[in-house]
Amino acid sequence: MEISTWEWTRISGLTSFFLLFLSILIGLLQSSPLIHPKWRGSKNLFHQLTGWVGFLLMIFHGVILIYDHYVSYQWYEIFVPFTSDEHRILTGIGTLSLYGVFLILLSSDMMKKVGYSIWKKIHLFSLPAYLLVLLHGFFIGSDTSTEAIPLMYAGTTLLLTGAYLAKRVSGKGKTKTAH
Numbered sequence: 001m002e003i004s005t006w007e008w009t010r011i012s013g014l015t016s017f018f019l020l021f022l023s024i025l026i027g028l029l030q031s032s033p034l035i036h037p038k039w040r041g042s043k044n045l046f047h048q049l050t051g052w053v054g055f056l057l058m059i060f061h062g063v064i065l066i067y068d069h070y071v072s073y074q075w076y077e078i079f080v081p082f083t084s085d086e087h088r089i090l091t092g093i094g095t096l097s098l099y100g101v102f103l104i105l106l107s108s109d110m111m112k113k114v115g116y117s118i119w120k121k122i123h124l125f126s127l128p129a130y131l132l133v134l135l136h137g138f139f140i141g142s143d144t145s146t147e148a149i150p151l152m153y154a155g156t157t158l159l160l161t162g163a164y165l166a167k168r169v170s171g172k173g174k175t176k177t178a179h
């Protein structure tokens with residue numbers, strides 16, 4: 001069975017979305033009262049791994065569009081936000097999220113160099129980045145017309161909202177956590 005470039009875009013878009021969700025969820029749970037203290041802090045490797053693999057898939061998801069014969073994006077339409085002829089705003093939002101996620105991952109790997117306070121400020125962009133990606137995937141994706149994909153979007157958003165609120169209510173979001 002041959003998989004078309006358009007199908008690869010959809011598969012990689014959805015997979016990277018899910019990995020980004022997992023990475024943020026694990027990040028929120030690391031210092032959450034929902035998790036037994038014994039298990040907190042042990043998820044950092046998985047948090048980073050899902051983030052980086054998701055990011056590589058995001059690049060694949062965008063770059064493969066250059067090779068699609070049906071829409072055929074130019075490289076700058078993918079890497080320069082809001083320059084694409086097709087879905088200018090929604091594609092631009094995708095590009096901005098890509099750069100945002102890259103900055104978050106890079107600043108985490110260079111935390112000692114950038115310092116805790118700058119790292120924290122950049123890291124706070126994770127949730128807006130998720131919302132941008134959600135907007136992008138929901139409104140541009142062909143799979144939104146299926147039953148399963150909107151359900152997945154609703155489930156991931158509910159879980160992240162719950163984990164975020166649990167962290168805020170317990171006050172853990174305000175204190176410095178060990179990484």
Ligand code: HEM
Binds near residue numbers: 018065
């Ligand atoms: C680099 C810039 C990006 C471009 C040019 C781009 C382009 C596209 C296009 C053209 C589609 C429509 C495919 C379809 O019909 O289903 C799409 C869907 C999607 N994109 Fe992006 N995207 C970009 C970044 C991102 C990022 C950073 C994510 C993050 C995870 C993402 C996640 C998704 C998702 C989940 C879908 C829905 C797939 C579906 O419904 O089948 N995209 N994107």
